[in-house]
Amino acid sequence: MGKRWRIRILLFLAVLGPGFITANVDNDSGGILTYSQAGAQYGYSLLWTMIPITISLIVVQEMCARMGVVTGKGLSYLIREEFGLRLTFVLMVLLVIVNYTNVVTEFIGIAGSMQLFHVSKFISVPLCAALVWYMVVRGSYKSTEKIFLVASVVYIAYIFAGVLSQPSWHDALLATIQLPQRSVWSDKAYMYMAVGIVGTTIAPWMQFYLQSSIVEKGIRVRDYAASRLDVIVGSIFTDIVAWFIIVACAATLWLHGMRDLALPSDAAEAMRPLAGDYAFVLFAFGLFNASLFAASILPLSTAYTVCEGLGLESGVDKSFKEAPFFYWLYTLLIVGGAVTVLLLPDSMLVKFAVLSQVLNGVLLPVVIILMLLLINRVDLMGEHRNSRAWNWIAWATSAIVIGMTGVMLWGLMPGH
Numbered sequence: 001m002g003k004r005w006r007i008r009i010l011l012f013l014a015v016l017g018p019g020f021i022t023a024n025v026d027n028d029s030g031g032i033l034t035y036s037q038a039g040a041q042y043g044y045s046l047l048w049t050m051i052p053i054t055i056s057l058i059v060v061q062e063m064c065a066r067m068g069v070v071t072g073k074g075l076s077y078l079i080r081e082e083f084g085l086r087l088t089f090v091l092m093v094l095l096v097i098v099n100y101t102n103v104v105t106e107f108i109g110i111a112g113s114m115q116l117f118h119v120s121k122f123i124s125v126p127l128c129a130a131l132v133w134y135m136v137v138r139g140s141y142k143s144t145e146k147i148f149l150v151a152s153v154v155y156i157a158y159i160f161a162g163v164l165s166q167p168s169w170h171d172a173l174l175a176t177i178q179l180p181q182r183s184v185w186s187d188k189a190y191m192y193m194a195v196g197i198v199g200t201t202i203a204p205w206m207q208f209y210l211q212s213s214i215v216e217k218g219i220r221v222r223d224y225a226a227s228r229l230d231v232i233v234g235s236i237f238t239d240i241v242a243w244f245i246i247v248a249c250a251a252t253l254w255l256h257g258m259r260d261l262a263l264p265s266d267a268a269e270a271m272r273p274l275a276g277d278y279a280f281v282l283f284a285f286g287l288f289n290a291s292l293f294a295a296s297i298l299p300l301s302t303a304y305t306v307c308e309g310l311g312l313e314s315g316v317d318k319s320f321k322e323a324p325f326f327y328w329l330y331t332l333l334i335v336g337g338a339v340t341v342l343l344l345p346d347s348m349l350v351k352f353a354v355l356s357q358v359l360n361g362v363l364l365p366v367v368i369i370l371m372l373l374l375i376n377r378v379d380l381m382g383e384h385r386n387s388r389a390w391n392w393i394a395w396a397t398s399a400i401v402i403g404m405t406g407v408m409l410w411g412l413m414p415g416h
Helices: 002-015 018-027 029-042 047-071 075-083 085-115 121-137 141-153 156-164 169-177 182-186 188-201 204-217 221-254 266-275 277-310 324-343 346-375 378-384 388-412
Strands: none
Touching (some): 029 188, 047 169, 047 188, 047 204, 047 221, 047 346, 047 378, 047 388, 075 085, 075 204, 075 277, 075 346, 085 121, 085 204, 085 277, 085 324, 085 346, 121 277, 121 324, 156 221, 156 277, 188 221, 188 346, 188 388, 204 277, 204 346, 346 378, 346 388
16 A cells, blocks of 8 residues: 555656646746735625636646646647648737747746845846746756755745734635625726636736646656646645735735835835735735746747647757757747836836736636537547536636636726
8 A cells, every 4th residue: 555655656767757847837937926906906705706816727737637648639739730821821810929928927026125225227137037048948858847846845935924924814714705896897907807817827928838748758658646636735835825915915015005016016015014024025926936937938938839830849958959949949938028118117027917918818718618619529639538527617718718818808898
């Protein structure tokens, strides 16, 4: 019995990585700033989204992992193969635009976190851009994955920050299991933030990156049970962290009337007199770690997606000469994201970060619907097609996000 469990644990550790890393990049700079703004603006009232979002995240991520294991192909490759180049090209253009705004947001987080320690963005952003470029371009998949796994663990800093903020645990837990009042559904600002939370938690780019990582790691069907556990553990851990970020900001900023974050550093700076230096340092360090972490993953995900869609060579285990388009696109996204942050006025940084997550939410249903059409194909997945429950949850997620987006856009129209 003991030997069997040791074998299971070793197998899980062998496939650990893609699911845990991908889910944790959820809590990137855009995620942290969006969750922080949600807590500051609405207190505990958006915590109810965490349970259904976690369920949806597990289902969507598991679908991607399963398709990667069974087909041995990335998501954009499958979309091109099954739906044609025209649809793939349009989807890739939309994804690159949305992903570019996310890359900018990562450097916004780097700039904001370093400003807390009196380091100018004109120093921190170029240095970190060079670091993430070098880490991926000069490293192998195994070494890069190890760095990313360590970075994922650092997210526990936000759990400590949430505890140190001394929230009302009763109010937080009640808000987590209780739907909000009907009036919020007609509040366009509330719906905008809710779509942003969905978009930052189940970002479209994550599905492409996860499936590519599964394929590159070479996980086989017989090892899939451990890989599925990797996805589930990662999804639960990342949303626990998200819950604590909202709680920390609700217990400090919202409670003291600080309802709007103007700068990326505002959340941590405001916590210092309210929750103490430890919470301040943990929040600031967490923001820097998350931003640097995701500044590597997001351009990487985009490069994978585009290369797979166009049938070009890709992968961090290949040399620059073997996959030139892959590395050039990765480089341009990093350079472009860093330069944009240097040019953006500081007053626009948080608004831009939240907007990038809302764009994620708007694009998400398109990606999920394409995934559902693929994963239910008998000729593609065979006995590994979706169960009825998995289909129901995934279709419901798409429908609800489309509905929320429609309400948000209607509310943003002139005269509403």
